[in-house]
Amino acid sequence: MKFFTILLLAAASVSAANRLDSEHSRTPKRVWVRRLTLAAGCAASLAFDTWSTHRAVSAGALEANGLFANPQGRPQWGRMFSIKAGICGSSALLQETHLFGSWESPAADWTWTGINAGAAGLYSWAGWHNLSLASRK
Numbered sequence: 001m002k003f004f005t006i007l008l009l010a011a012a013s014v015s016a017a018n019r020l021d022s023e024h025s026r027t028p029k030r031v032w033v034r035r036l037t038l039a040a041g042c043a044a045s046l047a048f049d050t051w052s053t054h055r056a057v058s059a060g061a062l063e064a065n066g067l068f069a070n071p072q073g074r075p076q077w078g079r080m081f082s083i084k085a086g087i088c089g090s091s092a093l094l095q096e097t098h099l100f101g102s103w104e105s106p107a108a109d110w111t112w113t114g115i116n117a118g119a120a121g122l123y124s125w126a127g128w129h130n131l132s133l134a135s136r137k
Contacts, residue, residue: 034109037116038095042088044123050081052130059134091116 053075057063062073068080093099095112 030106031109034095034113034116037113037120038088038092041091041116041119041123044120044127045084045088046081048127049123049130050077050084052127052134053080055134056130059136061130061133091119 053063057075063069063075064073067083068075070076098108
C-alpha cells in the first residue's frame with residue numbers, strides 16, 4: 001500500500017509539473033499571491049490550529065466543534081486532519097485546474113486570494129483562541 005501511495009504521489013507530481021510547464025505562458029503575473037494565501041490558509045488550518053487545539057486539550061479544554069469531537073469532547077485527530085487536508089486539497093485543485101472556465105480570469109484569482117486570506121485569518125484566530133484557552137487552565 002505504501003508503494004502504491006508513493007507511486008500515485010509521484011505520478012501526480014509529474015502530471016502537475018507538466019501541466020504547469022504547458023500553462024506557464026498564460027499564467028497571470030500575480031498568481032503567486034493566490035498561491036501564497038492558499039499555502040498560508042492551509043498552514044494555519046493544518047499546522048497552527050491543530051497544534052493549538054492539541055495544546056488546549058492537553059491543558060484540559062474540550063473540542064467544541066462536534067464534527068471533530070467524540071461525545072466526551074475529545075478531539076478525533078484523524079478525522080480533524082483528514083477533513084482539513086481534504087478542504088485544502090480540494091481548494092488547491094479548484095484553483096489550479098480552473099475546473100470552471102469562468103474562474104480563469106485575473107478577477108477570479110483575486111477572488112480566490114480573498115477567500116484564501118479569509119481562511120488564513122479565520123484559522124489563525126481559532127489557533128490564538130485555542131492558545132488563550134490553554135493558558136487559562
